[in-house]
Amino acid sequence: MPNSVGPSSQSGGGTPSLQVQPITPQLLTNAQGQIIATVIGNQILPVINTQGITLSPIKPGQQTSQAPPVSQPSLLRMPHSQSPLRQASSSSTTSSSSSSALSVGQLVSSDEVDGVNLEEIREFAKAFKIRRLSLGLTQTQVGQALSATEGPAYSQSAICRFEKLDITPKSAQKIKPVLERWMAEAEARHRSGMQNLTEFIGSEPSKKRKRRTSFTPQALEILNSHFEKNTHPSGQEMTEIAEKLNYDREVVRVWFCNKRQALKNTIKRLKPPELGPVAPMDPLVDNMEEHP
DNA sequence: ATGCATGAGGA
DNA sequence: CCTCATGCATG
Numbered sequence: 001m002p003n004s005v006g007p008s009s010q011s012g013g014g015t016p017s018l019q020v021q022p023i024t025p026q027l028l029t030n031a032q033g034q035i036i037a038t039v040i041g042n043q044i045l046p047v048i049n050t051q052g053i054t055l056s057p058i059k060p061g062q063q064t065s066q067a068p069p070v071s072q073p074s075l076l077r078m079p080h081s082q083s084p085l086r087q088a089s090s091s092s093t094t095s096s097s098s099s100s101a102l103s104v105g106q107l108v109s110s111d112e113v114d115g116v117n118l119e120e121i122r123e124f125a126k127a128f129k130i131r132r133l134s135l136g137l138t139q140t141q142v143g144q145a146l147s148a149t150e151g152p153a154y155s156q157s158a159i160c161r162f163e164k165l166d167i168t169p170k171s172a173q174k175i176k177p178v179l180e181r182w183m184a185e186a187e188a189r190h191r192s193g194m195q196n197l198t199e200f201i202g203s204e205p206s207k208k209r210k211r212r213t214s215f216t217p218q219a220l221e222i223l224n225s226h227f228e229k230n231t232h233p234s235g236q237e238m239t240e241i242a243e244k245l246n247y248d249r250e251v252v253r254v255w256f257c258n259k260r261q262a263l264k265n266t267i268k269r270l271k272p273p274e275l276g277p278v279a280p281m282d283p284l285v286d287n288m289e290e291h292p
Numbered sequence: 293a294t295g296c297a298t299g300a301g302g303a
Numbered sequence: 304c305c306t307c308a309t310g311c312a313t314g
Contacts, residue, residue: 139293155310160293171308212296212312235304251296253304258296261307 116169118267121176128179129163135190139163145182152178165268172267215255219245223252227259 111118132142139159147153154162154175161167162175215223222245226233233241233256242249 157294157310158308161309164293166294167309168307174308207298209311210297214296214313232305254297255295257305257307260305262295264307 113169114173116173118169121169121172121267122165124176124180125163125165125172128183131183131187135186137186142179142182145186146178149182151181154178161265166266168265169267213247213251215247219247223255223259227256231256231260 132139137145138156140156142159143154143156152175158175159179162172162179165172167175223241226237226241230237238252238256239249242252245252
């Protein structure tokens with residue numbers, strides 16, 4: 001019997017010390033891959049929890065509407081006369097080219113890039129997954145339900161990537177309100193006994209798409225070695241690579257595009273906010289997350 | 293969960 | 304051609 005849960009070596013009567021243990025929700029699934037329950041710490045909340053959704057860490061100030069309050073980065077106010085032109089209208093994204101680069105002289109207490117609070121995103125992503133599982137819904141079901149409603153729709157892939165934070169901060173910020181809004185509705189309906197969360201509005205016949213190319217391990221090694229030397233091969237170079245490996249040139253080009261993109265997409269492993277009195281310096285922390 | 297594909301928008 | 308945001312298809 002494979003014990004799937006983590007170490008619960010908790011001898012009773014221990015001293016209530018300040019043991020910081022990040023809540024790591026574990027999922028109990030059956031042979032069909034269906035979620036049976038969610039385990040958080042020492043508590044187990046089964047999905048058949050018809051009413052008592054015991055998790056509502058909604059703190060005051062959390063908007064349920066889709067109005068993006070666009071929290072402004074704490075700007076240092078200059079001891080000067082400011083122009084009385086201050087409009088709180090949610091302006092668009094001020095395209096800052098450098099996402100990761102931080103200007104010197106701008107203290108960033110909470111990590112955020114492109115005006116996105118990664119901290120908040122991380123928090124919501126985790127909460128979302130827990131709430132989704134509490135309703136007994138799969139990523140696919142959420143995706144389908146989302147397509148059936150007004151507003152932006154997202155696929156299972158998108159849901160997955162959001163939960164895993166395998167996306168850019170910008171994307172996360174965009175999808176968050178959508179999921180937030182939908183989740184609120186879903187929970188409301190759930191309480192009403194209405195199980196019609198996975199309504200399926202017929203999908204139109206979609207265009208046929210090219211079959212996915214499957215690169216051989218040998219080809220991948222060649223491609224990767226090229227990529228390490230140069231992430232941006234010239235057209236000429238790509239043509240030669242394609243010839244040598246006997247793949248479509250376009251396929252090779254796309255491979256490089258996707259490869260480059262893969263390196264950028266992820267707000268995991270973006271430096272988490274430094275806690276406490278300024279950590280000396282993190283030269284290079286390679287943090288491999290486990291994959292649940 | 294992730295790899296390759298598509299398509300819009302930008303130089 | 305590239306980057307970016309996303310999704311279909313697949314392991």
